[in-house]
Amino acid sequence: MSLLNELRSRFATALAEYGDEVPGLLEMIRVAQDPKFGDFQANFAMSLSKKVGKPPRDIATTVCQKLDVSDLCETPEVAGPGFINLRFRDSLLAARVSSIVGDDRLGVSPVKHPRHVVVDFSSPNVAKPMHVGHLRSTVIGDAICRTLRFAGHQVTSDNHIGDWGTQFGMIIYGYRNFVNMDAYRAAPVAELARLYKLVNQLSDYHATKAKLPQLKAALEGLNQQRVALKATENADPKKYQKAENQLVKQIDSAREAVESAEKTLAVVESDEHLSSLAAAHPTIARLARDETARLHAGDASNQALWDEFLPECLKALQVIYDRLGIQFDLTLGESFYNPMLPSVVETLAEKGLARSSDGAQCVFIEGNTAPFIVQKSDGAYTYATTDLATIRYRRDELKANEILYVVDNRQSEHFQLLFSTAALWGYDDMTFRHVSFGTVMDRNGKPYKTRAGDTVGLESLIDEAINRSRPIVNENDDRREVKLLNDSERAAVAEIVAVGGIKYADLHHNRDSDYVFDWDKMLATTGDTAAAIQYAYARICGIFRKLQISRSEIADSHAHVLITCPEERALCLQLLQFEFAIENVLYEYRPHLLTAWLYETSDRFSKFYDRCSVQDAETDELRQSRLILCDLIARGLKTGLSLLGIETADVM
Numbered sequence: 001m002s003l004l005n006e007l008r009s010r011f012a013t014a015l016a017e018y019g020d021e022v023p024g025l026l027e028m029i030r031v032a033q034d035p036k037f038g039d040f041q042a043n044f045a046m047s048l049s050k051k052v053g054k055p056p057r058d059i060a061t062t063v064c065q066k067l068d069v070s071d072l073c074e075t076p077e078v079a080g081p082g083f084i085n086l087r088f089r090d091s092l093l094a095a096r097v098s099s100i101v102g103d104d105r106l107g108v109s110p111v112k113h114p115r116h117v118v119v120d121f122s123s124p125n126v127a128k129p130m131h132v133g134h135l136r137s138t139v140i141g142d143a144i145c146r147t148l149r150f151a152g153h154q155v156t157s158d159n160h161i162g163d164w165g166t167q168f169g170m171i172i173y174g175y176r177n178f179v180n181m182d183a184y185r186a187a188p189v190a191e192l193a194r195l196y197k198l199v200n201q202l203s204d205y206h207a208t209k210a211k212l213p214q215l216k217a218a219l220e221g222l223n224q225q226r227v228a229l230k231a232t233e234n235a236d237p238k239k240y241q242k243a244e245n246q247l248v249k250q251i252d253s254a255r256e257a258v259e260s261a262e263k264t265l266a267v268v269e270s271d272e273h274l275s276s277l278a279a280a281h282p283t284i285a286r287l288a289r290d291e292t293a294r295l296h297a298g299d300a301s302n303q304a305l306w307d308e309f310l311p312e313c314l315k316a317l318q319v320i321y322d323r324l325g326i327q328f329d330l331t332l333g334e335s336f337y338n339p340m341l342p343s344v345v346e347t348l349a350e351k352g353l354a355r356s357s358d359g360a361q362c363v364f365i366e367g368n369t370a371p372f373i374v375q376k377s378d379g380a381y382t383y384a385t386t387d388l389a390t391i392r393y394r395r396d397e398l399k400a401n402e403i404l405y406v407v408d409n410r411q412s413e414h415f416q417l418l419f420s421t422a423a424l425w426g427y428d429d430m431t432f433r434h435v436s437f438g439t440v441m442d443r444n445g446k447p448y449k450t451r452a453g454d455t456v457g458l459e460s461l462i463d464e465a466i467n468r469s470r471p472i473v474n475e476n477d478d479r480r481e482v483k484l485l486n487d488s489e490r491a492a493v494a495e496i497v498a499v500g501g502i503k504y505a506d507l508h509h510n511r512d513s514d515y516v517f518d519w520d521k522m523l524a525t526t527g528d529t530a531a532a533i534q535y536a537y538a539r540i541c542g543i544f545r546k547l548q549i550s551r552s553e554i555a556d557s558h559a560h561v562l563i564t565c566p567e568e569r570a571l572c573l574q575l576l577q578f579e580f581a582i583e584n585v586l587y588e589y590r591p592h593l594l595t596a597w598l599y600e601t602s603d604r605f606s607k608f609y610d611r612c613s614v615q616d617a618e619t620d621e622l623r624q625s626r627l628i629l630c631d632l633i634a635r636g637l638k639t640g641l642s643l644l645g646i647e648t649a650d651v652m
């Protein structure tokens with residue numbers, strides 16, 4: 001049990017008289033903001049005071065009298081309006097840290113009640129190259145899987161790839177009409193991606209062309225409204241100004257819509273080849289949809305193309321996963337569930353959950369205006385139907401009791417409807433959670449794209465990161481009198497820094513927020529970055545190397561940890577907080593709570609190392625103790641990074 005939870009359980013006894021309130025009160029025991037006040041601080045007395053009608057200081061004093069923490073803490077202090085300040089005994093911290101020497105788990109015991117959690121993550125739509133938008137799900141999902149496993153849960157990672165959607169119809173149409181066979185033979189996935197893009201572009205062209213007159217009319221209408229409004233200016237200038245401002249905003253966005261439509265058309269029309277293709281394929285969007293429908297209906301020639309394309313697409317994905325060090329237990333894409341879809345709709349209908357609306361089969365969930373469509377009027381099943389089949393499979397076949405969906409926040413309505421439907425359908429014994437996240441942005445606050453306006457491919461992103469990390473690694477080693485790395489070792493370190501940097505930059509933000517993609521911050525060797533923590537780790541390895549002491553010898557030495565100064569104490573406390581960091585990550589599946597621990601740990605380590613000499617410690621015992629601390633910190637950094645899927649190198 002983490003230190004904080006140990007404290008909380010002691011408080012639970014002392015607070016017993018408050019019954020149902022207790023869990024809420026325990027939440028109010030937290031790490032002290034300022035170490036001046038101790039290690040932890042409880043501030044529930046203030047909120048209890050209103051309810052009980054007693055001064056908070058009196059409440060705090062009474063709780064302290066009942067509280068038995070003498071084996072853990074110095075005598076608790078009541079401070080200010082009624083804070084309870086708690087400070088762990090140095091002897092306790094030293095003993096606890098001594099007891100985890102040599103332990104990679106830093107004393108974290110496996111959970112008492114393991115769950116079987118399916119983590120549905122990455123899940124790209126195949127046949128389009130994987131881009132930066134897929135990065136977040138992949139990296140966050142992987143970190144969650146690793147952390148759950150470390151905590152002792154059973155985890156099944158499942159890449160629920162989109163391999164059955166409308167993009168296949170587009171590719172099939174593209175292949176039949178536009179394929180360049182030489183290019184396809186040389187690099188199938190690149191050619192399929194080109195076909196996808198082309199069909200998309202031509203469909204978009206015709207849709208935009210059809211829509212443009214309406215967009216123009218809307219703009220014209222707004223401009224006329226503005227002229228009419230001008231006539232009211234003198235009657236009520238204030239009211240006029242407000243309406244005018246609003247109108248100007250609407251006009252701006254209508255103009256933007258017209259301009260962007262015109263640009264879409266111009267790109268095609270200014271290119272002779274593209275415009276002749278557009279002219280030759282006026283109903284391309286519908287024809288591509290028909291190809292998807294034929295595939296779903298079992299058409300043999302479309303199925304044969306799908307069978308040919310899919311393995312190539314999967315191979316291309318695997319290249320990225322290998323480079324990122326991501327593994328899945330299962331890759332059950334949408335197509336896997338295709339045969340199960342009719343029975344999903346049947347059983348929903350039998351239970352009276354699905355009913356016909358405008359020819360479609362829909363589930364209506366109270367409090368939601370949007371229906372959950374499980375079969376369209378043309379008979380096609382949907383993303384929703386597949387997700388319901390997936391839930392059934394995961395519970396009935398995999399015997400899972402929890403499912404996490406690591407998917408961006410634009411799909412939150414879908415998941416809300418999915419979870420409600422599943423519960424009514426009979427899956428109310430499972431826990432579902434949408435682990436949602438925001439968008440990767442550029443510096444101007446727009447979704448991160450290439451200069452040409454395409455999404456940024458993951459392959460090129462990794463390559464670019466390596467191009468940038470390599471000089472950093474070279475420079476670092478070049479500064480040494482005796483170089484420690486040969487060329488291939490430098491390349492390996494550069495890759496570890498690059499991939500670690502990409503992952504950490506993503507993970508250290510609260511997943512709910514959008515974040516700005518910034519190469520310089522990502523690979524910086526100081527601050528809250530992977531490189532800084534990887535360097536701290538390598539620095540500790542360097543300490544041992546220079547002293548010619550093996551870390552495992554230290555770990556096996558049975559020596560005790562001594563606390564002789566605040567920096568040592570701060571390190572010990574931090575090591576013992578590792579367990580709490582893990583619990584915290586898993587509470588709401590937020591990996592940034594682990595990056596925060598790593599950053600704080602490396603920061604405390606550098607303060608310790610600046611202040612406390614290891615080699616010239618006053619006594620042998622103290623030297624030994626400090627070496628133990630160094631080793632434990634290295635273990636903590638390495639283990640913590642590994643839970644985020646980030647590697648370390650002993651020499652950097």
Ligand code: ARG
Nearest residue numbers: 120123124125160161162407
């Ligand atoms: N393929 C989907 C997309 O790219 C994400 C799938 C997420 N998982 C799920 N079970 N719905 O939007």
